[in-house]
Amino acid sequence: MNIKITIHIYPRLSKSNSAGLPPIYFRITINGRRKEFSTKKFINPSRWDSKMMRVKGNSEEARTINSYLDLLKNKVYQVENTLQFQNTPVTSEEVINFLIGKRKDRERMLVEIFKEHNKKVKALIGVDFALGTFSRYETSAKHISDYLQFQYHIKDIPVTKVDHAFITGFDYYLRTERKCCNNTTVKYIKNFKKIIRICLANNWISKDPFLNYKVKLTSVEREILNDIEIQKIINKEISIERLDIVRDIFIFSCYTGLAYIDVKQLTKENIVRGIDGHLWIHTHRQKTAVPTKIPLLETAKRIIEKYEQHPISSNNEALLPVFTNQRINAYLKEIATICNINKELTFHCARHTFATTITLSNGVPIETVSKMLGHKSIKTTQHYAKITDRKVANDMEILKNVLGNTKENGSNKSKNG
Incomplete structure (x- = not known):
């Protein structure tokens, strides 16, 4: 992906301190979207080179500030490479959070995400969801927690660790340990799959672990009365x-x-x-x-x-x-x-x-x-x-009458001819 990064460094006069010195601001624009922050360095505007975006002269202060600004500029491109390697969208906000130390790389955990999802579903009961839907998500989350304890002896797992083997193992666990039939297993995994789609949408994972997992509902003969x-x-x-x-x-x-x-x-x-x-x-x-x-x-x-x-x-x-x-x-x-x-x-x-x-x-x-x-x-x-036998019989009776009438009309035409 082509990423266009523009850096602009300037003294922001509107933020001058009590001594009348403006702070030096660092602005990053990535693909048309910009974000800026204060470097906490202050400078006399007359000593600022707007074209070179540096402090003029060779004083100790000038060398210190310019060195810091060069470090920031180099770090921008290092952060860009890091984000691309992590399959994280490169945005001006993400880059600046890296630069000023606000970004915390905390691994997203599967059970934690499932619980947060279910909390939102519960709040929307009667609006977007039925109580039964919430109950099924709660049961699915519990099965995931039980599977983690049974198979891995852990309470939670980073979503980045959920792979094809994890899914097929969960499928097998539901069918064997939980004694779920095929359709029940499919429904629980379908609920789990929604959580994975949320992770993909938020770029918490880069690859869909369900990509090569195939399973389908089996046809069930529904009980009806005649x-x-x-x-x-x-x-x-x-x-x-x-x-x-x-x-x-x-x-x-x-x-x-x-x-x-x-x-x-x-x-x-x-x-x-x-x-x-x-x-x-x-x-x-x-x-x-x-x-x-x-x-x-x-x-x-x-x-x-x-x-x-x-x-x-x-x-x-x-x-x-x-x-x-x-x-x-x-x-x-x-x-x-x-x-x-x-x-x-x-x-x-x-x-x-x-x-x-x-x-x-x-x-x-x-x-x-x-x-x-x-x-x-x-x-x-x-x-x-x-479609019941009675419906088939009724439909075929209509067909018999149509065919019978057609044959009779053809016979009459032959006689008349």
């Missing part, structure tokens, strides 16, 4: 109140596609008249802050009406009496058992069911489903939306 299973749950007589409530909240999500936290945060203000004059849910997904607008289907509407006067809903100004996610998922296992459904029911299963059985399988375009789910990209929707 029409028969949904009706089993809806029609089941449940006398236990907690299970009855959880069943209704789960079915509500099956017919709205809302994630747990978004259902929990719904209030009566989120129910509005839509563009068609019917009731809609207007909310923002907590995970992505994307606006979500969903027309209320009859099943979801009846559930809202059922809990309109429920004490939990009334006292908390919530639309529905939603338990903790952990309790709901535990109760859903009981519901699956009493409904004879041999699937692992979780609350998020309802969101997948909405995307497939309720919408896509019934001919709702994927663009519309994506908008209702609050996705930023249709690619995300495609991960949720498994």
